[in-house]
Amino acid sequence: MTTTAAVPPIPVPGPPRPSEPDPRPRWARPALYGLLLAVGLAYFWNLSASGYANSFYSAAVQAGSQSWKALFFGSLDSANAITVDKPPAALWPMALSVRLFGLNSWAILAPQVLMALATAAVLNTAVRRRFGPVAGLIAVGVFALTPVAALMFRFNNPDALLALLMTVTVWCVLRALEQGRTTWLLWAGAAVGFAFLTKTLQAFLILPPLAVLYAVCAPVPVRKRLGQLALSALTMVVAGGWWVAIVELMPASSRPYVGGSQNNSFLELTFGYNGLGRINGEETGSVGGGGRGGGGGGGWGETGMGRMFDSEVGGQIAWLLPAALILLAAGLWLTRKAARTDSARAAFVAWGGALIMTAAVFSFMAGIFHQYYTVALAPYVAALVAMGVTVLWEERGAWWPRAVLAGTVVVTVVWAYVLLGRTPDYLPWLRWTVLAAGLVGALGLLVVGRFGGRGVAAAVVGLSCAASLAGPAAYTVSTLNSGHQGSIVTAGPSAGFGMGGPGGGGGRGGPGGPGGGDGGQRGGTQQPPGQGQGTLPGQGQGQGNQQGNQQGNAPGGMPTAPGGTAPGGTGTGTGTGAGRNPGFGEGMRGGGGGGMGGLLSGASVDAEAKALLEKGADDYTWVAAAVGAQNAASYQLATGDPVMAIGGFNGSDPSPTLAQFKKYVAEGKIHYFVSGGGMGGGMGGGAMGGGMEGGDSGTSSQISSWVTENFTEVTVGSATFYDLTQPTG
Numbered sequence: 174m175t176t177t178a179a180v181p182p183i184p185v186p187g188p189p190r191p192s193e194p195d196p197r198p199r200w201a202r203p204a205l206y207g208l209l210l211a212v213g214l215a216y217f218w219n220l221s222a223s224g225y226a227n228s229f230y231s232a233a234v235q236a237g238s239q240s241w242k243a244l245f246f247g248s249l250d251s252a253n254a255i256t257v258d259k260p261p262a263a264l265w266p267m268a269l270s271v272r273l274f275g276l277n278s279w280a281i282l283a284p285q286v287l288m289a290l291a292t293a294a295v296l297n298t299a300v301r302r303r304f305g306p307v308a309g310l311i312a313v314g315v316f317a318l319t320p321v322a323a324l325m326f327r328f329n330n331p332d333a334l335l336a337l338l339m340t341v342t343v344w345c346v347l348r349a350l351e352q353g354r355t356t357w358l359l360w361a362g363a364a365v366g367f368a369f370l371t372k373t374l375q376a377f378l379i380l381p382p383l384a385v386l387y388a389v390c391a392p393v394p395v396r397k398r399l400g401q402l403a404l405s406a407l408t409m410v411v412a413g414g415w416w417v418a419i420v421e422l423m424p425a426s427s428r429p430y431v432g433g434s435q436n437n438s439f440l441e442l443t444f445g446y447n448g449l450g451r452i453n454g455e456e457t458g459s460v461g462g463g464g465r466g467g468g469g470g471g472g473w474g475e476t477g478m479g480r481m482f483d484s485e486v487g488g489q490i491a492w493l494l495p496a497a498l499i500l501l502a503a504g505l506w507l508t509r510k511a512a513r514t515d516s517a518r519a520a521f522v523a524w525g526g527a528l529i530m531t532a533a534v535f536s537f538m539a540g541i542f543h544q545y546y547t548v549a550l551a552p553y554v555a556a557l558v559a560m561g562v563t564v565l566w567e568e569r570g571a572w573w574p575r576a577v578l579a580g581t582v583v584v585t586v587v588w589a590y591v592l593l594g595r596t597p598d599y600l601p602w603l604r605w606t607v608l609a610a611g612l613v614g615a616l617g618l619l620v621v622g623r624f625g626g627r628g629v630a631a632a633v634v635g636l637s638c639a640a641s642l643a644g645p646a647a648y649t650v651s652t653l654n655s656g657h658q659g660s661i662v663t664a665g666p667s668a669g670f671g672m673g674g675p676g677g678g679g680g681r682g683g684p685g686g687p688g689g690g691d692g693g694q695r696g697g698t699q700q701p702p703g704q705g706q707g708t709l710p711g712q713g714q715g716q717g718n719q720q721g722n723q724q725g726n727a728p729g730g731m732p733t734a735p736g737g738t739a740p741g742g743t744g745t746g747t748g749t750g751a752g753r754n755p756g757f758g759e760g761m762r763g764g765g766g767g768g769m770g771g772l773l774s775g776a777s778v779d780a781e782a783k784a785l786l787e788k789g790a791d792d793y794t795w796v797a798a799a800v801g802a803q804n805a806a807s808y809q810l811a812t813g814d815p816v817m818a819i820g821g822f823n824g825s826d827p828s829p830t831l832a833q834f835k836k837y838v839a840e841g842k843i844h845y846f847v848s849g850g851g852m853g854g855g856m857g858g859g860a861m862g863g864g865m866e867g868g869d870s871g872t873s874s875q876i877s878s879w880v881t882e883n884f885t886e887v888t889v890g891s892a893t894f895y896d897l898t899q900p901t902g
């Protein structure tokens with residue numbers, strides 16, 4: 174690559190050779206620290222608005238703060254009845270934080286924000302080392318302004334830690350490629366192993382392109398390359414396998430049941446429900462995968478090449494995705510004649526391979542898919558945009574790099590115009606402003622290499638960057654201004670969908686409450702003390718999904734659930750949307766079943782119910798048992814005492830069995846049974862009707878039926894309990 178001196182270049186240092194010291198001008202370090210400080214302040218701001226966020230994981234964090242055994246296994250309760258349906262690594266930082274600072278929203282979510290800063294710092298280091306400090310700062314800015322990153326690095330799902338570890342993996346591989354050092358490749362293997370303990374097989378998605386890259390491009394003999402890769406694989410197995418070995422070898426009676434599995438096996442969970450089931454949609458015990466709704470889609474959206482750009486996912490991650498792909502192609506073309514070991518080309522291949530591999534799997538997986546999964550793509554997009562812009566700007570003396578830069582800006586602002594049009598009531602002036610400013614900036618980029626001085630060039634670059642980032646920045650600000658609760662959350666302003674996104678409930682099929690009847694007991698999720706209950710501050714409920722299914726009462730839709738309230742506003746509680754999986758609606762009104770509210774969001778626990786459960790709590794191992802983990806989590810977080818989650822997250826895991834439950838009751842270990850909740854059946858019927866392991870044949874339904882037939886019903890406010898110490902007969 175050569176730099177033409179047609180105009181005085183903006184001070185963007187050229188990439189150093191790998192063996193040279195990394196040149197950083199005096200301003201680079203303060204600029205980085207200032208940017209990281211700004212990101213930290215923005216991400217920490219309004220953090221407690223999300224309350225307990227996903228109460229499923231918050232309950233496990235609370236349990237881990239009380240019991241080291243629960244911390245190690247990732248149990249949902251400190252009495253260790255059942256684990257979450259993931260390995261526990263993501264829970265460990267949050268549980269340790271709660272041990273130090275007590276159970277509150279900040280203690281749970283602050284570690285996630287720190288992971289955002291760590292990801293940004295690693296991303297900056299990886300990009301800056303080869304492409305200069307400006308490129309590193311651009312990467313941090315693009316990453317921080319990605320809406321789904323602003324969402325998930327302020328939420329308590331495992332995806333934040335996974336994104337950090339994947340970024341560390343790419344960085345370590347790039348360091349190893351510089352001089353063929355084994356140590357860096359071993360660190361990469363360790364990062365992937367720990368990522369496996371965060372979200373199982375998703376950690377392996379980027380391995381094929383990275384392994385091939387190192388095998389081809391490392392500056393050492395072929396035999397050594399293969400040996401290094403073998404050692405890295407061994408490190409990965411050890412780093413991720415030690416915990417698995419302990420769980421599999423320990424007697425089942427000495428550990429909690431593995432949530433999400435049907436045979437109490439973590440390996441089954443890994444390769445089934447959390448593995449191949451996500452690809453082919455055959456997740457045993459799940460709420461259903463793709464391909465069930467006709468038309469090539471299903472309960473989790475349409476699959477195919479356009480999934481990352483569709484109305485459900487586009488606003489989360491796709492703002493700069495076209496730009497990243499264009500700049501990847503340009504970077505590979507610029508380095509096409511470079512040596513086999515060229516570090517610039519290796520960087521494009523590493524980040525680009527990770528992006529394409531992960532996006533392809535997300536696009537075509539037929540099983541459970543949520544919009545927030547795409548946070549894994551955010552560091553890859555940020556790196557490619559930063560690297561591509563930098564190398565093309567260095568070559569701006571030639572016409573075609575300027576044309577590619579201008580074309581990239583045009584594609585980006587036109588795509589932003591489309592995305593902003595999907596939320597027409599949110600800043601309606603912005604889409605036209607972005608489009609106009611971007612087109613002017615693109616025209617300026619076409620001539621900046623031939624005419625104008627430093628000031629003109631800086632103005633053109635600034636205008637182009639502002640236009641390209643204005644859309645995602647606006648969605649990011651909207652995300653930071655809102656709290657998010659529930660199992661399925663989305664970034665940006667409401668586009669007629671919810672499930673815990675801005676506005677709380679609603680969403681794909683609009684969940685009902687966790688209780689019986691048509692509407693369940695209550696909507697919303699349990700909040701920490703002093704933060705209120707129900708929906709988000711000042712927000713209404715989402716309605717339908719992003720593709721226009723905003724009307725309730727459609728086939729397969731969910732029953733309406735009353736909304737809760739929160740400081741600063743009220744929830745309307747509409748949450749009715751048409752839904753995309755016809756199976757979701759079946760059986761919801763039978764026998765006072767639990768409804769999807771007990772599956773995707775928790776119960777609202779009032780003071781009377783809390784007082785009932787806390788009375789004599791020390792005399793019992795579990796103060797209560799409830800079908801479905803979200804339902805159980807709400808009561809556990811409200812009381813601080815263990816609540817057994819019958820059937821795990823979906824209520825469909827065969828744990829405990831009816832015989833085991835009867836034994837616990839006979840031994841006086843459980844005080845109350847909470848009516849309703851979960852997929853596997855509420856009181857007298859499966860929440861999914863004819864679906865999967867629910868219905869009357871499911872374990873949770875058997876337990877529910879036995880309880881209703883043999884124990885005294887206790888109604889407290891709008892909640893119904895059964896006193897397991899008071900048999901009716």
